[in-house]
Amino acid sequence: MYPKSLNFDYQNLVVDWISFKFQDSQCDQNKIANYFFNLGFNSYQQSGKLSRPIQEKILEKSKNQFQIFFLNDHPYWKGTILQLSGSNASRFYFLAKRNKIDWQILEKATLSRFDINYCRENKRDKISSSDFIENCYTKLKRTNYKVQLEKNRKGSILRIGNRKANHYGRIYQQNNSLKFEYEMKGRFLQKFHKLLVSNNFEEIESKLTKQFLFYFGKLLPLQHSYLDWLVLQLRPIRKQKTFQLGLQSDYIKSESSINSETLIQFIQFLNYAQNLDYTIQNLDEISYRKVTFIIRDFITYQNPTISSKNRYQFQKTKDFFQRLQTGVLITSFTNNTFQSLIGIPRVTFERSLKLKYLICNVWLLDDLFYYQYPFYIPNFFHQKLSKDQFRVRFKFYQIFSSINIEKEFFVQLFLDSYPVKISNQQKKIIKQEFVELIHLMQDFKLIDNHYKIMSNGHYYSTDRLDVDNISEGFVLYEKFNLD
Numbered sequence: 001m002y003p004k005s006l007n008f009d010y011q012n013l014v015v016d017w018i019s020f021k022f023q024d025s026q027c028d029q030n031k032i033a034n035y036f037f038n039l040g041f042n043s044y045q046q047s048g049k050l051s052r053p054i055q056e057k058i059l060e061k062s063k064n065q066f067q068i069f070f071l072n073d074h075p076y077w078k079g080t081i082l083q084l085s086g087s088n089a090s091r092f093y094f095l096a097k098r099n100k101i102d103w104q105i106l107e108k109a110t111l112s113r114f115d116i117n118y119c120r121e122n123k124r125d126k127i128s129s130s131d132f133i134e135n136c137y138t139k140l141k142r143t144n145y146k147v148q149l150e151k152n153r154k155g156s157i158l159r160i161g162n163r164k165a166n167h168y169g170r171i172y173q174q175n176n177s178l179k180f181e182y183e184m185k186g187r188f189l190q191k192f193h194k195l196l197v198s199n200n201f202e203e204i205e206s207k208l209t210k211q212f213l214f215y216f217g218k219l220l221p222l223q224h225s226y227l228d229w230l231v232l233q234l235r236p237i238r239k240q241k242t243f244q245l246g247l248q249s250d251y252i253k254s255e256s257s258i259n260s261e262t263l264i265q266f267i268q269f270l271n272y273a274q275n276l277d278y279t280i281q282n283l284d285e286i287s288y289r290k291v292t293f294i295i296r297d298f299i300t301y302q303n304p305t306i307s308s309k310n311r312y313q314f315q316k317t318k319d320f321f322q323r324l325q326t327g328v329l330i331t332s333f334t335n336n337t338f339q340s341l342i343g344i345p346r347v348t349f350e351r352s353l354k355l356k357y358l359i360c361n362v363w364l365l366d367d368l369f370y371y372q373y374p375f376y377i378p379n380f381f382h383q384k385l386s387k388d389q390f391r392v393r394f395k396f397y398q399i400f401s402s403i404n405i406e407k408e409f410f411v412q413l414f415l416d417s418y419p420v421k422i423s424n425q426q427k428k429i430i431k432q433e434f435v436e437l438i439h440l441m442q443d444f445k446l447i448d449n450h451y452k453i454m455s456n457g458h459y460y461s462t463d464r465l466d467v468d469n470i471s472e473g474f475v476l477y478e479k480f481n482l483d
Contacts, residue, residue, distance in 0.1 A: 006206040017115035027080035111193040
């Protein structure tokens with residue numbers, strides 16, 4: 001079973017090159033040219049020996065919008081390469097996915113090269129795309145990878161690896177965008193030939209998408225905004241540290257249909273409910289998960305330091321579940337289908353006469369348990385907190401649970417947004433709370449040990465954060481494990 005998100009369309013990956021290799025005289029060039037001619041491809045041949053080969057026409061008509069090339073006379077082996085590049089490769093793959101290719105015509109061929117690429121449009125990025133490419137070049141120069149940085153009239157080109165190897169990458173500027181290209185060939189690609197000719201595109205795309213994402217993810221500095229798309233797609237498939245009493249959820253958007261305290265309690269309940277037995281029930285053709293549990297058990301899960309028999313806490317928890325059924329709009333999660341649906345359509349209570357426990361039945365949208373951008377973060381809320389502590393911890397959790405690797409904490413803006421005027425001593429206590437949370441994230445190895453501080457609108461690198469140097473703000477870098 002392969003995740004639905006691991007496919008070319010969902011990831012906006014484009015097939016940019018496909019070639020097939022025929023040994024010796026096994027290529028019936030005229031037969032193949034005629035077949036592709038009827039599919040809208042003109043055909044040409046050229047020598048494989050020349051750096052700038054002369055193109056010779058085989059079959060051609062003006063109505064055909066696509067092209068195939070036969071490369072012959074190679075200097076190192078006897079055979080023919082059937083080559084499709086750019087939009088021609090995309091068209092061939094489009095026809096193949098719709099079962100429009102008769103693979104018998106290529107029965108003596110072997111898949112020899114397959115390229116996919118991603119085009120990232122430039123946004124309001126902090127640095128230019130050429131500076132980003134320079135940064136990638138500097139990082140890769142410190143590794144064992146062969147890397148080249150070139151410039152032409154269109155801009156910078158970064159070449160990664162040996163062109164003759166099984167894997168080769170390119171990053172280059174194109175109009176108002178950056179293109180990330182990944183070239184695969186050789187032994188690595190051989191296992192995909194059978195999948196291709198058997199039309200097993202689900203497995204092909206799942207494996208090659210993952211290969212593409214991890215290839216660039218392991219090589220490039222993920223904190224840069226030009227790789228926001230890459231971080232977004234790696235989150236669901238990377239290895240993550242889990243915690244017995246952690247919080248797991250999608251990242252939290254800044255806007256929410258419920259207040260911060262209820263939202264944290266809601267996320268805690270989702271984490272609790274995912275380990276409960278359940279049944280699936282359909283309401284208005286939407287799947288909901290029904291879970292049943294003892295309220296006291298959830299109170300203990302939320303905060304082990306509070307007695308489950310505490311009447312105030314018991315009533316508070318019961319009120320929480322009653323509020324849920326008034327309609328939790330899931331705007332704090334990213335999936336668009338969540339935003340248009342009621343997360344908790346129904347909550348009921350029943351008392352066990354034998355055990356004298358209050359039992360709660362909750363119906364939750366089943367999609368809530370399939371996180372697209374999962375975060376596992378220590379639970380900062382498993383204890384009694386002051387209002388200031390909760391505000392700081394919620395803000396920290398909210399910012400850290402953002403998609404980007406780089407996490408910006410604007411401390412002064414946070415203090416300025418307080419609903420009441422606060423003293424300098426209280427400000428110091430709030431900043432100390434931020435520092436303690438940073439230390440906790442260090443202990444759990446969730447952040448790198450280099451940081452930045454903000455001062456007069458500028459950013460400065462530092463290896464230590466304390467109450468004195470975070471007054472304006474600071475930047476953390478999430479550890480992103482891909483091994």
